[in-house]
């Protein structure tokens with residue numbers, strides 16, 4: 001079944017039909033979802049949500065755009081959430097020089113501290129990196145050694161993807177692979193083995209074609225898997241089966 005390794009179901013865009021939508025997942029081929037926090041406020045929300053859905057797990061971490069909310073006290077409270085049930089990863093964390101909401105120094109500081117936390121907790125990391133390829137790689141080489149994880153919403157070169165795969169990381173592939181201007185990601189998918197790919201929505205964002213621009217959800221991963229199958233010349237079923245296996249191994253679920 002489909003394993004959505006990266007979703008944001010606490011987002012307001014799901015307020016109207018969240019429960020109904022989530023309860024229809026399994027009959028529509030979605031087997032597992034990891035609900036990922038981004039802001040400080042969302043950490044507690046995603047951890048609380050997983051109690052209601054047996055197929056859902058949580059990731060706790062602060063997105064680079066939101067690290068301005070972190071200080072010693074809030075970081076300590078965030079760390080306490082890892083003692084709760086079904087928290088399987090640290091994320092999403094990283095660097096975002098596209099939106100550039102926070103200074104690069106502050107982004108790097110909290111990225112490194114959250115990588116170290118993942119090392120202490122022996123949990124995988126979900127990496128967000130946008131227009132920060134070189135700095136992300138440098139920090140990953142120094143501080144993510146021995147960690148498992150996903151380079152989420154991968155947007156860099158196929159050569160760099162291959163390097164992350166050699167370092168033991170998975171490449172997260174979502175709706176962008178179906179876009180007409182998704183050429184770089186299509187090349188990456190062709191280049192790296194299926195054993196190194198995990199599927200993700202990043203919903204409510206990044207809906208695949210033919211729903212580009214609309215609200216995304218985990219059932220639309222079907223279109224992502226179909227495109228990966230086409231690019232690699234394999235069956236849809238093989239993509240679903242192998243990526244589910246990859247994700248289960250990554251999160252130990």
Ligand code: NI
Nearest residue numbers: 006036092202
């Ligand atoms: Ni995300």
